[in-house]
Amino acid sequence: MTSDLRVRFEDMGRKLAEKPHLKRLGALFSETVLIEIDGNEYYLAFHRGELERVTEGPSRQTPWRFAIRTDGEALGKFWAPVPEPSFHDIFGFVKTGRGRIEGDILVLVKNLRFFKEFMALGRQEEAAA
Template structure:
């Protein structure tokens, strides 16, 4: 039996994601140099996440194309992000590399910065299982 949960609003998600990240022991242990800005394109919403030493410094909701700079982007359909947010993701939705093999997820921009911060970004994607996904289309 599965329970249906309401998707959080974009602002509720920002607050939950910030708290989950900033209190996560794994990111705390690995995030000393996790300082970058990146875009999560969830189709229904865009988020630019600015990290500083493993803590969320700022999350901008739905910025315009020139409003906020970022170094790399992770883009996928809202359906893919919903699968990432499941308690037990289906095969090929458990990580960004698997999802890119399906060709629904794209990694763009300065991939070197992504690779330098891969462990922390991967952990942040895993946190979506607790914070939910702020997508409107179901």
């Protein structure tokens, strides 16, 4: 399961590379993001709007700028083609108590459209926008 998610994030990285508008929106985004699902850590290293690598944890040595922590069921609902209310946006994890967003939130907010659209790439293409 854990490596399945790494493969899925890597696949999202390939989709990201095919989206010129996201490369433009993410041009100033060179950060590592921790996504923790059911306690399993994935470090997503972005460089200028491209996903360079996904590294599985656990790690105490990998610095990250911000983190999204939630559970697999919530992430699965978020990635549904038409997600149900409160699972249609990453902030829904926080609002419903199903997850937390931590770290330098301002960096996330400055790059919010880019990062939300990246996360939505796990959905079917039609619902990604």
